[in-house]
Amino acid sequence: MTAFSSxxxxxxxxxxxxxxxxxxxxxxxxxxxxxxYMERDARTDMHEVAQDGRLITWILAPRDAHDSLDFLCxxxxxxxxxxxxxxxxxxxxxxxxxxxxxxxxxxxTPPTNRGKGYARHMMRLLHWVLAPETSLPKEFPAExxxxxxxxxxxxxxVFSVLYSDVGKDFYRVCSTLxxxxxxxxxxxxxxxxxxxxxxxKLSPTESKEFVRQWSWLDEGLVYEMWNKDAEMIKQELSxxxxxxxxxxxxxxxxxxxxxxxxxxxxxxxxxxxxxxxxVSSIDATKDASTFATWTLDVRPPTSNKLIITRLRASxxxxxxxxxxxxxxxxxxxxxxxxxxxxxxxxxxxxxRLGGKSFARDEHLPSFKSYGGEKPEDITWMYNxxxxxxxxxxxxxLT
Numbered sequence: 001m002t003a004f005s006s007x008x009x010x011x012x013x014x015x016x017x018x019x020x021x022x023x024x025x026x027x028x029x030x031x032x033x034x035x036x037y038m039e040r041d042a043r044t045d046m047h048e049v050a051q052d053g054r055l056i057t058w059i060l061a062p063r064d065a066h067d068s069l070d071f072l073c074x075x076x077x078x079x080x081x082x083x084x085x086x087x088x089x090x091x092x093x094x095x096x097x098x099x100x101x102x103x104x105x106x107x108x109t110p111p112t113n114r115g116k117g118y119a120r121h122m123m124r125l126l127h128w129v130l131a132p133e134t135s136l137p138k139e140f141p142a143e144x145x146x147x148x149x150x151x152x153x154x155x156x157x158v159f160s161v162l163y164s165d166v167g168k169d170f171y172r173v174c175s176t177l178x179x180x181x182x183x184x185x186x187x188x189x190x191x192x193x194x195x196x197x198x199x200x201k202l203s204p205t206e207s208k209e210f211v212r213q214w215s216w217l218d219e220g221l222v223y224e225m226w227n228k229d230a231e232m233i234k235q236e237l238s239x240x241x242x243x244x245x246x247x248x249x250x251x252x253x254x255x256x257x258x259x260x261x262x263x264x265x266x267x268x269x270x271x272x273x274x275x276x277x278x279v280s281s282i283d284a285t286k287d288a289s290t291f292a293t294w295t296l297d298v299r300p301p302t303s304n305k306l307i308i309t310r311l312r313a314s315x316x317x318x319x320x321x322x323x324x325x326x327x328x329x330x331x332x333x334x335x336x337x338x339x340x341x342x343x344x345x346x347x348x349x350x351x352r353l354g355g356k357s358f359a360r361d362e363h364l365p366s367f368k369s370y371g372g373e374k375p376e377d378i379t380w381m382y383n384x385x386x387x388x389x390x391x392x393x394x395x396x397l398t
Contacts, residue, residue, distance in 0.1 A: 005145035048254030053153035104162035123174035184366035217278035228288035256386035260295040
């Protein structure tokens with residue numbers, strides 16, 4: 001086992017990026033060929049979420065061989081626009097700020113390097129390249145050697161998030177200092193699901209009334225909806241009576257869109273092929289007041305699910321909105337509908353419609369704030385599926 005003091009975290013060069021993707025194929029490439037898997041990631045490089053240095057692949061490697069393809073483990077970060085409300089010194093109260101934040105994904109350790117603590121150390125070092133220097137401890141741990149090199153395309157995070165598939169404790173102990181547990185903290189991993197085969201009686205036939213009241217959203221319209229939704233989120237955070245601090249990601253600039261783009265290889269083979277990625281009330285096409293957007297996860301061998309990526313509805317409109325979602329699901333032979341962190345005032349209605357709510361044991365939303373606040377004092381708002389980087393599973397076994 002290599003001593004941690006001789007290792008550091010580095011942004012991967014092109015050859016190392018390709019090597020990291022090749023390594024993960026056996027773990028995450030089910031249902032596609034190797035060529036298709038690599039092509040999907042190449043398309044990701046061209047997507048809005050990755051442009052202008054927003055996507056960085058990081059590697060843990062020996063300091064004296066950081067250009068080698070024999071690195072120990074790797075992960076990715078996506079820089080995104082977030083919104084944070086912190087204490088304000090102005091007379092106007094607590095104001096929302098658009099802030100830089102990061103989503104961490106694709107944490108992977110090759111089987112030969114597992115069980116040695118490399119992934120944990122990589123994630124500890126990740127704080128030291130994402131956070132502002134003013135938010136980090138004054139002294140870098142001597143037992144870790146020298147701090148990792150800072151890069152111009154990172155180092156300004158107000159917060160970062162990841163979605164754990166290795167339980168709630170592993171990332172919590174990935175801290176800025178060896179003896180602390182101030183890493184990523186799990187919050188509200190709650191799903192509500194409906195079995196589509198059990199809700200036939202709830203799905204109406206299409207009628208003139210349906211056509212008049214609702215509008216299907218294709219890729220262009222759903223993108224416009226996320227832009228409008230982002231503006232509404234900004235307004236709502238400024239008016240929220242919740243105690244500060246609070247934060248969220250914004251769904252525009254390709255963030256929510258990425259959820260169905262990432263799975264395009266699979267849903268493009270569906271018959272009938274889906275052309276809509278949301279539904280809204282006619283009025284919502286103007287003000288984003290009532291709508292749902294989704295992705296389709298039909299990866300073999302077992303997944304056949306519509307996952308709602310973003311939902312906005314009043315209790316009065318929720319049942320009607322969900323009926324339209326269910327209609328779409330039936331039309332495309334989807335077996336299950338899932339939504340994350342449904343608002344409390346909608347849950348009773350959801351359960352009356354046959355939904356079941358439960359705490360997930362995978363894709364656990366976890367956050368790390370770099371503002372010094374206690375995690376229990378922070379509220380993650382709009383903690384829904386639109387944020388998750390698909391295929392963010394961990395394969396670390398460390």
